[in-house]
Amino acid sequence: MAYEIVIGLEIHVELNTRSKMFCGCPVTFGEVPNTAVCPVCLGHPGVLPVVNAQAVEAAALIGLSLNCAIAPNNEFARKNYFYPDMPKDYQISQFDLPIAIGGYLDVGDRGQTRRIGITRVHMEEDTGKLIHKGATGRIHGADRSVVDFNRAGVPLMEIVSEPDMRTATEARAFLVKLRSILLALGVSNCNMEEGSLRCDANVSLREFGDTELGVKTEVKNMNSFKALQRALEYEVERQTSLLTHGERVIQETRHWDDAGGATTSMRSKEEAHDYRYFPDPDLVAIVMDPAEVERLRAGLPELPDARAERLGREFGLSDDDAKILALNKPLGDFLEETVAGGAAAGKAANWLLHELAAELNRTDTEIEDAAFTPRHLIDLLQLIDAGTISGKMAKEIFKTSFATGRLPAAIVKETGNVQITDTDALGKIVDEVLAANPQAIEDLKNGQERAIGFLVGQIMRLTQGKASPDAVNKLIRAKLR
Amino acid sequence: MTVISKKDVEHVALLARLALTDEEKETFTGQLAQILEHAGKIQALDTTAVPPTSHVASLTNVLRPDEIRPCLTSEEALSNAPKQEDGGFAVPKIV
Structure with missing residues (x-):
């Protein structure tokens, strides 16, 4: 029997503000443990958290870019639980009055666009980092853990989608699009491997035509787009198998093991989550001035959909090419810089999406870190246009240029490897x-x-x-x- | 009238990590019932014209600019830790 797949995502994104959400400690990554901490983020008695204005603005920008309504009045609440990654034994979060609600994101999956609802965007603080000491490095089997609070208190935005996605591919496309929007806003580094962008998924199945949701599982620990897709595909298959054999899906949290290619149950001691949220008495309400919200809306940067449309129109690119370049900001920026330098857009895009993309992929390099820059591509395209080198020779010269960072013209001059047109x-x-x-x-x-x-x-x-x-x-x- | 049972008290005590004696459970069941009874009286009032109040201070938008302030050193941060290891707070096994 075929079931309808129902997926909702919960995304946590760390902001790239200078300081933390409620104190002046710097937002760092990979720093010496417990050096970016103070009495506030260590939860010492008698301290007062004070909200980072920049984080509120970033949260509002995220809400606006996802077509949400910005709440005129939003508040912080305490989410109470005992876990060593939170020094206060509660996390400051937003509960019934989040900063943004009721938006959407249009996602294209195989040529057709579907509108995925955004339930809410809220502000909270990140937790500390636990290093489990034991044979496996995982929490199970560890005999003790060590806490680094450098990350505790880093501004964290939670973005919750409606359970509107129907395939693993669509969920992946949603996350790709969301990330590209966050990068366009410049509010986060969105590095999934370093954990500045994290994604959990709620997955359930139901018979086609059912309006009630089936029993869901929450899948965690997916650290790349590929991992998200694989984990969802695995979980859908697991649940399908259970249901077709007359068994039931148990509501639980499951851990994705990327190396093993499977999800496993994460049983914790305290199964019943009862966070006893209440308004944080240390923090007063945030009132959003409508004029300020409109100023932020007017100042939104060009978002991926608009950029794809413009790249298609201005540069005469195909819809598919324009979309890829718009979703990948650094790639899009590379193209625009190359064209600004005088190169023909179509040819430049072709090189970017094929030769350069392949080489970046092969060498596992980020485009920002590549020695091959727009200046190199402009140079290469000029050599081809002038007939100095053939398209075939250009591919070889490109590889050398990519590997060494030398300009194509210099490589040609040195090797004397020019096309014979005489x-x-x-x-x-x-x-x-x-x-x-x-x-x-x-x-x-x-x-x-x-x-x-x-x-x-x-x-x-x-x-x-x-x-x-x-x-x-x-x-x-x-x-x- | 809200009724609170000994089971409710045990649940709340568990969430708050409080180890209560049987005697304490009895005492708190009675006291919590009284508190809830009092809240029940307030709940009976007509508050349709009263805006929800989460804070008694009539302040809003207490914000700070996004600026870095000095931190503690790791020695200072760890100085009250019962146990430390590799520059971190060592805690007993979690599960």
């Missing part, structure tokens, strides 16, 4: 090849166009690929006319 020099070689291959000439005269490819190939071989295929083609046809 008709006199090429003419002699063409004559030689024609004289040696009377059968091919005969075939060509009989209308077998394939023969010209053979002849060009012979000439390319003799010139070690340096002959301009265009020039050779023209020469052969002229000589046989």
Whole structure:
């Protein structure tokens, strides 16, 4: 039996503000443990948290970019639980009065767009980091844990979607789109491996036509887009198998093990979550001035949908290419910089999406860190346009340039590896090849166009690929006319 | 009238990590019942014209600029820790 898949996502994103949510400690990553801490984020008695104004603005921007209504009045609440990653034994979060509610995000999955509801966006503080000491490094089996509170109190935004996604691919597309929006806003580094963007998923199945939701599981620990998709696919298969065998899905939290390719149950001592939220008496309400909200809305940067539309229109790119470039901000920025430097947009986009993307992927390099910059691409495209190098030679030169960071023109100058376009020099070689291959000439005269490819190939071989295929083609046809 | 049972008290005590004796459970069941009874009286009032109040201070938007202030050193931060290891707070096993 086929079931309808129902997926909702809960995304946590750390802001890249300078200081923490409620104190002046810096937001850091990979710092020496417990050096970015103070009495406030360590939960010492008698301290008072004070809200970071920049974090409120970032939260409002996120809400606006996701088409949410910004609450005129929002408040902080205490979420009470005992766990060593929270020094206060409560986390300051928002509960019944979050900063943004009721938005949506349009996600395209295989050519059709679906609107995914955004339930809410709220502000909270991140927790500390636990290092489990034991054989496996995981919480189970550890005999003790060590806490680093550098991350405790880092501004954390929680974005909750409606259970509107129907495939693992769609959930992945949602996260890709959301991340691209957050990057366009510049509010977070959105690094999934470092945990500044984290995603949990609620997954359930139901019979088609049912309006009630089935029993869900919450899947955690998916640290990449690929992991999200694989974990969801695994969980859907697991639940389908349970239901088709007449068994039931148990509501629980499950841990995705990327290496093992499976989710496992995370049983904790305290199953019943009873957080006893109440308004934090240390923090007063945030009242959003409508004029300020409108100022923020007007100041929103160009978001991926708008950028895709503009790249398509201004640069004449296909919808698919424009979308890929708009969803990947650094790639889109690279293109715009290359075009601003005088390169033809279509050709530049082609190089970006194929050769450069492949090389970045192969060497596991982020485009921002690559030695190959827009200036290199402009240079390379100029060499091709001028006929100095052929498209084929360009690919080799590109690889050298990518690996060394040297400009293509410098590489060409050094190796002397230029295309032979000189008709006199090429003419002699063409004559030689024609004289040696009377059968091919005969075939060509009989209308077998394939023969010209053979002849060009012979000439390319003799010139070690340096002959301009265009020039050779023209020469052969002229000589046989 | 809200009725609170000994079981409710045990649940709340568990959530708050309080180890109560049987005698204390009896005492608190009675006291909590009285408190809830009093809250019940307030609940009976017509508050439709009263805006919800989460704070008694009539302040809003107490914010600070996004600026870094000095932190503690790790020695200072850990100085009250019962146990420490690798520059962190060592805690007993969690599960």
